Amino acid sequence: MHKIKRVERPTTRLDEAKIARTDERESGFNRALRGDFGSFAQKERKRFSRKHPLSGALVAMQANLIDIVDGIVADRKAPITDDPLLLARHIKETAYFLRADAVGICKLPPYAIYSHSAPSGDPIELDHKYAIAILVDQDSRTAAATSGHDWISNSMSFVAYSASGFIARILADYIRRLGFPARAHHALNYQVVIPPILLWSGMGEMSRMSECVVHPFLGPRFKASVVTTDLPLFCDRPIDFGLQDFCTKCKKCARECPSGALSDGDKIIRNGYQHWHTDIKKCTSFRVGNQKGASCGTCITVCPWTKPYTPFHRAVGALVRRSSLARSLAVRADDWFGYGKQDPGKKWWFDLEDIEGDGVLHVPQYERGLNNHQDSW
Numbered sequence: 001m002h003k004i005k006r007v008e009r010p011t012t013r014l015d016e017a018k019i020a021r022t023d024e025r026e027s028g029f030n031r032a033l034r035g036d037f038g039s040f041a042q043k044e045r046k047r048f049s050r051k052h053p054l055s056g057a058l059v060a061m062q063a064n065l066i067d068i069v070d071g072i073v074a075d076r077k078a079p080i081t082d083d084p085l086l087l088a089r090h091i092k093e094t095a096y097f098l099r100a101d102a103v104g105i106c107k108l109p110p111y112a113i114y115s116h117s118a119p120s121g122d123p124i125e126l127d128h129k130y131a132i133a134i135l136v137d138q139d140s141r142t143a144a145a146t147s148g149h150d151w152i153s154n155s156m157s158f159v160a161y162s163a164s165g166f167i168a169r170i171l172a173d174y175i176r177r178l179g180f181p182a183r184a185h186h187a188l189n190y191q192v193v194i195p196p197i198l199l200w201s202g203m204g205e206m207s208r209m210s211e212c213v214v215h216p217f218l219g220p221r222f223k224a225s226v227v228t229t230d231l232p233l234f235c236d237r238p239i240d241f242g243l244q245d246f247c248t249k250c251k252k253c254a255r256e257c258p259s260g261a262l263s264d265g266d267k268i269i270r271n272g273y274q275h276w277h278t279d280i281k282k283c284t285s286f287r288v289g290n291q292k293g294a295s296c297g298t299c300i301t302v303c304p305w306t307k308p309y310t311p312f313h314r315a316v317g318a319l320v321r322r323s324s325l326a327r328s329l330a331v332r333a334d335d336w337f338g339y340g341k342q343d344p345g346k347k348w349w350f351d352l353e354d355i356e357g358d359g360v361l362h363v364p365q366y367e368r369g370l371n372n373h374q375d376s377w
């Protein structure tokens, strides 16, 4: 990450004066639960997290720890350095020790704090100065084996949500024991919106997958938790690894999306953010209503940045980050080499559906090739 080009502002426009704080109740999954996307999506949303026995187990453990996010701050500050640079290094090393895959730090933007929480609708007040973003990989081996919308899809998300949340809870508790306020934010208990924090902390750029930030080494194949705190920390800067040019040329996620939710057109401005449009109703309805799998992450699976961290892919990544020509070639080569296709030899899970009240059934796998129609774009 130290070799990635740093810039003063995120590579997509943020008109900060115009960004209104978001109400968590307006997220796609909460709207599905409320019935905004129809009665079928509402019914399926209720069992969505537990459709596979493994995703059910992951969510059950997260639910047991849902409120472990904040606590008592030690009366005395620990006798440690007050140098923000050394403290930032120490906090990052601590997060890596706790098994994070990537960590970034930024000032907490006021517009990154939800206005109201879901489902309670309680107003949120949070006055911490800094945000620590903690990223955990969803697993490259499983990403190579899945269609993206089969029975492991939910579990890939939940394993990274669980692990990143576990790290955030411990890190926040550790900071409080050092004498500074800190709160963990995880998938079942966020008070902050994740994408702007990822942008400002140098953890990626906005992608064609709308609100999905892509990291230069993990691609979009991660989930993130956050710790907000007043511990004085040296902040990272946003990064530029050529993703805006790459996404303009690539469009593979839009081409392969089974619901047609992703745009193959130009960026738009919404709520002060410049980004590509996603049809949230189409995406959420497909994810919660998928009858041949549990959820969907096909866009993540096929993205050319979802590669294992091998010497070959690192070398190609270094070229692609530097050269627009290399990006044009890489977009083509990704299909020529068949990247993004399923590798059945790597499959390790059982295709099971948990029909609540009826036990676990064996169900057929949903296989996927690639829609290689890139020339028509």
Ligand code: SF4
Binding pocket: 256, 257, 258, 259, 260, 261, 262, 282, 283, 284, 286, 287, 296, 297, 298, 299, 300
């Ligand atoms: S999660 Fe699935 S349905 Fe939603 S945008 Fe990605 S590929 Fe499309």
Ligand code: SF4
Binding pocket: 207, 208, 209, 214, 246, 247, 248, 250, 251, 252, 253, 254, 299, 302, 303, 304, 305
């Ligand atoms: S699949 Fe291509 S267009 Fe979509 S996010 Fe990844 S690089 Fe960008």
